[in-house]
Amino acid sequence: METIKTAVIGATGYTGLQLVELLDRHPEAEIAGVSSESAAGTSLRDQHPLAPDLTLIPAAEVPFREIDVVFLCLPHTQSAPVAGQALAAGCKVVDLSADLRLRTAESFEAWYHTAHPAPGLLPVPYGLPEVVGREPLMGADCIANPGCYATSILLALAPLARSGLILEGTPLIADCKSGVTGAGRKAKASLLFGEVHGNFYPYSIGRAHRHIGEVEQELAALGLAEGHLIFSPHLLPTDRGILSTIYVQVADQDGGMTALEEAYREELLVDVLPRGEIASLAHVVRTPRAVLSLTAAADSTLIIVSVLDNLMKGAASQAVQNFNLMVGLPETTGLIPATHLVQVP
């Protein structure tokens, strides 16, 4: 059987590097191109000593006609136009940017405060298999890979939304903490080691962060009214991992917990811990899985702790799940052994 030819556009960021690592050991994929504008002409290994020795080329030189599936790891507004070119060349696309996650250009503009760069491509299936199901993703030509925070929050809230147990008019509070690779690999003074070490703080709290748009869109599809999500991202002094502590008021705490347990009972990459245990970053860092833990608290509140690795289930390994579904491979191909990559410590 022939391997599937892939390319990674924007390979030098944290997500791109992680994705190249995964594709490099994927048994059915071959990396036929890696792109970067600023580092074109150099080796990807110059970006990290363990990266494969592949020469970076500008995106415009990637031969989409010879590629089966392209992964886009570009900033928003830059990604969709490249998606359009790739699709036109007959290439399938997994877009890891935010460009194609919202179903309408209006939604995009409401949350990103800029015109949508390629509205003709919308809508595109939202690639969170454990929430939207496999049907829209299997064989798709183009998939919008979810945001890292959005994945973490949706895995916790979708089964509750579907259950109808969430008390109407109550706030959904997602207090999320992310390692710094979630902020990307661009040189910014605020992300220097000297600024982050010993520090910790929230940012864009309340109704400000752009991931609210995609979370509420997907929850609305499950019947939950928009406008109630309060989202407080925080920057953690560590490299990888998102831990979301989520507070929801439900009509039936036990029923809510059961809904979550049932939702993921058959899932290979989303685990719900036995009641009484609590999720930690150590459950997921450098693995493709997400883990949830459940605690009942006062005033009908259910606390869901939802953890994942922002570069894996929050980005690159989820992209590989979507890739596998796109091309008809078992969804966890190239991922499951990684579950065993115990991180000690």
Added chain:
Amino acid sequence: METIKTAVIGATGYTGLQLVELLDRHPEAEIAGVSSESAAGTSLRDQHPLAPDLTLIPAAEVPFREIDVVFLCLPHTQSAPVAGQALAAGCKVVDLSADLRLRTAESFEAWYHTAHPAPGLLPVPYGLPEVVGREPLMGADCIANPGCYATSILLALAPLARSGLILEGTPLIADCKSGVTGAGRKAKASLLFGEVHGNFYPYSIGRAHRHIGEVEQELAALGLAEGHLIFSPHLLPTDRGILSTIYVQVADQDGGMTALEEAYREELLVDVLPRGEIASLAHVVRTPRAVLSLTAAADSTLIIVSVLDNLMKGAASQAVQNFNLMVGLPETTGLIPATHLVQVP
């Protein structure tokens, strides 16, 4: 004028060491004794290379009759009996343990699941000057120094409780993150560098953590019903600092913010940031102050970010505030210059 003779019982933990540092440069205090059972006979400098070279003695050998004020940095249940001895010897006491924070032995037993070691000492004024006022603390013989998390949460909630704006029956959610010195200096495997580095997790979430008792006691005194606080402490991979992200539903968001701004307008050690700014650990680490920031969110929710240094305003510098009030000194004596000790980074 004569200096005030002090002693620190339990000087080798993080709180004890921090307190010794503060007393050592306090212009009116003198350290007349430092105690440790396990390290008796050695120098405090063996505990930290910058600690003063004072010989540790067992608590039983501290001459309380010659001491004016003793600070107790002992585990709960061990502290109150020593407080009793010191008081009997005519010595004033600032107790940094949990023993004297709850007004009744019943409350203590409900939260600490053990008999109170010295119920005859109760009640004792709760030493959070910006919340309880100075009146009960000025000249007091014995003060219970608040818990670090409790200080952080009470500074955020007390003005709202007093305002009557909190919506009845809604949960008060305190999602708190603390640096590891908050867990003490005992050798525990879970606190090894190899376990904490790269990790992050909540513990004792919901209604389980013991600081809920003292927070609800103080809020009840301001008219707020008990039972609604949901408290999720998390362990941060840094040494110092607590950041609490607190979600409260209020009848009037602007009124709630104004209540907080008014409450601390004249305070020297509690600052409320201008609206639009967000508090970070960098605002407070290694300083005696607490800082709050305020954000309005959906569904009548007010988000208060409350930060302090767990070893300073969360323990030792608050103990010095209480000491100053006890002995009739200006409350910030020995503390204010430290506000200027910029931590860069």
Added chain:
Amino acid sequence: METIKTAVIGATGYTGLQLVELLDRHPEAEIAGVSSESAAGTSLRDQHPLAPDLTLIPAAEVPFREIDVVFLCLPHTQSAPVAGQALAAGCKVVDLSADLRLRTAESFEAWYHTAHPAPGLLPVPYGLPEVVGREPLMGADCIANPGCYATSILLALAPLARSGLILEGTPLIADCKSGVTGAGRKAKASLLFGEVHGNFYPYSIGRAHRHIGEVEQELAALGLAEGHLIFSPHLLPTDRGILSTIYVQVADQDGGMTALEEAYREELLVDVLPRGEIASLAHVVRTPRAVLSLTAAADSTLIIVSVLDNLMKGAASQAVQNFNLMVGLPETTGLIPATHLVQVP
């Protein structure tokens, strides 16, 4: 083909956990037993959320007669007696402790200041395949797995010792820095996060550290006089990795570099970087390889930077190399894919 039955004695330390991870995904090995005295009766997963769910038993209950190869991850003096029992039961042994590394009981006693617990087992082949060659290790019944620092230093110095280029009478300076997992997983106050974070220091410097014994023993076998190694270990505020900066005065700097390049040209798990590049922990953390870089400096000095992951090439993955040689498998079985496990970051 039948899998090879293995057991890990002392599975709850960092080395034990890492070894279990490697054996768990080794294609020819099966884990038939994991032991711990203090945690007997509980699951290994209680030690780390990603560890396999295996029940720990006391070492005395491990059925050595049914095990093919046992790995000993025990403190020195406790390990050799268990090695004796296992060998008597017909089981092969890879001993990761220091007990069997020195060829004579006298040497052991000189460096460890205690009687050797099982002198009858000595000598045992020293399991550093790239230095001692495969001949003594292939099919061996018992192998002494080298120390982490020792591996790092020997990989740098052995080819130079063999070359005869080291200037007689000059000191060999090994300035080594290790992540904290090198110090083990016992609860010690000095290894608490609060003590290590923001700190850095050397310990046991000069001629004091016990790894000098095994390094000089192996270098003496290659013709280098003992007594000249100066070894300064330092504790790094990170979890994994050793970086040794080694200074040697040689008769011919280019010749020395060539000797190192030649020595490892065919090795799969030891790389020498092109001249001009410099090794970093990022080259090796979470991989089974060691990497060296070479720089000529003043006064005939050659600087060799030698890096490895203390839990992998410094302990567990080297043990798997030795296991593979013992049982007749290709040396890198179960290890090479891990080279591809890019750590980004």
Added chain:
Amino acid sequence: METIKTAVIGATGYTGLQLVELLDRHPEAEIAGVSSESAAGTSLRDQHPLAPDLTLIPAAEVPFREIDVVFLCLPHTQSAPVAGQALAAGCKVVDLSADLRLRTAESFEAWYHTAHPAPGLLPVPYGLPEVVGREPLMGADCIANPGCYATSILLALAPLARSGLILEGTPLIADCKSGVTGAGRKAKASLLFGEVHGNFYPYSIGRAHRHIGEVEQELAALGLAEGHLIFSPHLLPTDRGILSTIYVQVADQDGGMTALEEAYREELLVDVLPRGEIASLAHVVRTPRAVLSLTAAADSTLIIVSVLDNLMKGAASQAVQNFNLMVGLPETTGLIPATHLVQVP
């Protein structure tokens, strides 16, 4: 008595911020101006929440005629021209850049590979009081503040150079490790938290680093031949502190140790630990002092561990020492209480 008017040119880097903090609490100094080109018009507090609320202005607008002493925290080649302007306006100068450290333009050009920007200003006294003595610094109009690594190495080697005990023709090996603030506050991808966390590596090793020039210049003045210093800087995953492990071959180990002990016996800001103790970053971080520890090793080698805070004794507090000497104040004015600022932890 009137306060001395100071200005800090380049106030937004780590050194500038630290210096502003020190001057802000200096009892005899007043900050009359802080400059930044990129942040002109904003408050220094925007750079760090604990910095004083001073408005930044461009350097060209600082009124040197009204300033008594100006501190230059600018990149090399940009600093000397400003020094010239300030001196011409009758203002004294402490230059924290490298521009004025080397006595001749030729030396500067040899190490910095660019033309000296203001050769007419050379030579200028080198501001390391404990090495060059106070005589050249007292009342000086312009002082070149030493480099951080250079200070650390010179404090260890100067007394030995003066003693004549260093064995001729042997290398002087300085294996130095610095926290990341030593690399400055410019946004560089290599200094991102995600790149530094969990990593460690040397750079510019051998005879490449520019601080060798000033170290050998000062040692030559004490009679030691140039060309033997081997200097290996490493980047530590922490914010502050330099620890240098220095290896020197001496004719008399005890004599060498005594020379060091004698040299600093009367110094207030340089301590030599009792033999047997070992220096750590914890001895010096956030203090104005340097600490040395001494260990005899094989082959006539003396190991000196030299520690300091790169932003304090390695930059800003040393600049304040020089300022005090310049204006006739006791050398430790504004610094000594900081010695008491115990860092726990």
